[in-house]
Each structure stands twice: as structure tokens, then as C-alpha cells.
Amino acid sequence: MNGEVLTPILDWLDIVGIAIFALSGAVVAARERQTFVTMAFFALVTGVGGGTVRDLLIGAPVFWMTDGWVAPVCLGTALIAWFTPVRLWQGRLFDYADGIGLAAYAVLGTAKAMAYGVPPVPAALMGIITGCVGGIIRDVVAGRPSIIMQPELYVTAAALSASLTVAGMLAAPMLGLSNGIVWGAGFAAGFALRGAAIHWQLGLPHYGERRRGEDHNPAPTSPPN
Numbered sequence: 001m002n003g004e005v006l007t008p009i010l011d012w013l014d015i016v017g018i019a020i021f022a023l024s025g026a027v028v029a030a031r032e033r034q035t036f037v038t039m040a041f042f043a044l045v046t047g048v049g050g051g052t053v054r055d056l057l058i059g060a061p062v063f064w065m066t067d068g069w070v071a072p073v074c075l076g077t078a079l080i081a082w083f084t085p086v087r088l089w090q091g092r093l094f095d096y097a098d099g100i101g102l103a104a105y106a107v108l109g110t111a112k113a114m115a116y117g118v119p120p121v122p123a124a125l126m127g128i129i130t131g132c133v134g135g136i137i138r139d140v141v142a143g144r145p146s147i148i149m150q151p152e153l154y155v156t157a158a159a160l161s162a163s164l165t166v167a168g169m170l171a172a173p174m175l176g177l178s179n180g181i182v183w184g185a186g187f188a189a190g191f192a193l194r195g196a197a198i199h200w201q202l203g204l205p206h207y208g209e210r211r212r213g214e215d216h217n218p219a220p221t222s223p224p225n
Helices: 008-031 036-058 070-082 092-115 120-142 155-175 179-200
Strands: none
Touching (some): 008 036, 008 070, 008 120, 008 179, 036 120, 092 120, 092 179, 120 155, 155 179
16 A cells, blocks of 8 residues: 555544644643643644654654644644633543544554554554553653543553454455445444443453452552553
8 A cells, every 4th residue: 555544534533633632732731720832732742642653653754744734733722722711621521522532543543554554453553552642641741640541441442443443444345345434433433432431430350350359459549441
């Protein structure tokens, strides 16, 4: 394949993922009462962090260095956060928005990796990295617990989107499916799982849970997901 995945669907997933993750970074800085420069920095590193790592690993041009819209989108979302009360971006509604960005980026990262000839399993991992690394960088820089250590399913939702995207793209020629349908299904499944995890606080069993009664070790407060 020629490495290009420029389609309207992926373009929209790209912009949605960038904007939502950039906003989440700016909001973290706003909660800490930082300056606009710091908010813009958080917006940029959160919005492009996962995609940058992906592009470096698959040998692609770093996307935000060749796409003139990415940095303005990140800075624009920081500007929105600067002029709005931080309470508007708190609560479950913002968590659901983050879930949209997570699923969108997982599909986009996987599809791009497949287009660059990456084998299926590493391609799915590239989707997970694209969806999760930006938030990890944001949390590390902010000095707060990483989002992937929260109880609700997060990485698992990205993995579902990525896995369905790989499977669908491999099976699409045989089943007569368009990539648009595959990408849409991968996005919908990942977002649905993340949304269910937020609503019902779903999480995977954590290490040592079954033996807790035997060795009396306390359970970790934030099992990885």
C-alpha cells in the first residue's frame, strides 16, 4: 500500500480525536490555574502525542509537521478552554467526549499503520498507542495519576476499536465491505465499550483479586484496565 489513508472518514476521525484530546489537555492545565501558554502546551502535547509516537514507530512523516491544520486546532481548543469556565468541562459528559476521541484515534492509528504495511498485530498496537499515549503524556507532565490506571475500561476500549479495524480491513475484500463501514464499526464498538465502562464503572479483574482472601494483601485502589 502507498501509505496514504486520506479519506473523508479518517480525516474527520483525525480532527475529532485531535480536538477532544487537545481540549482535555487544556482543561487539566486550567484546573491547575495555569497560564494560557501552559494550557496551549498541554493541548498540543495531548492532541499530537499518540500520533507522533505512532508515526515515528511506523516510519511515517510526523503528521502534525506536514498538516497545517493540526497545530491551529490544538491552539484553538486551548483558546476555548481559556475563555470558558472549567466547570463546563467536568463530569461524565467530558468523559464521554474523551471516549469519542479514544475510539476515533484507535481506528485512525490502526488504519494508518495498516496502510504503511505494518502487520496486523503491531498495527492494532499502533492504534492503541495512538489513542492512549497523548493522555499518558498529559498526566505525567501534570504529575497526576495516569488515566490508564483508573478503574474503568480504557485501554481495553481502544484495543477493541483497533482489533475490529484490523479484522475488518483484512476481511473487507472477501466480504465486500467498504473500509468506511469497517472504520465506523470499529469506532462505534470502542466508544460503546468505553461509554458502558463510564456508566456502569466496568473494569477488568486486577492482579491478586482472586487470592485476596488467601494472602490478605490489600487490593490496589486503581486497577489497570
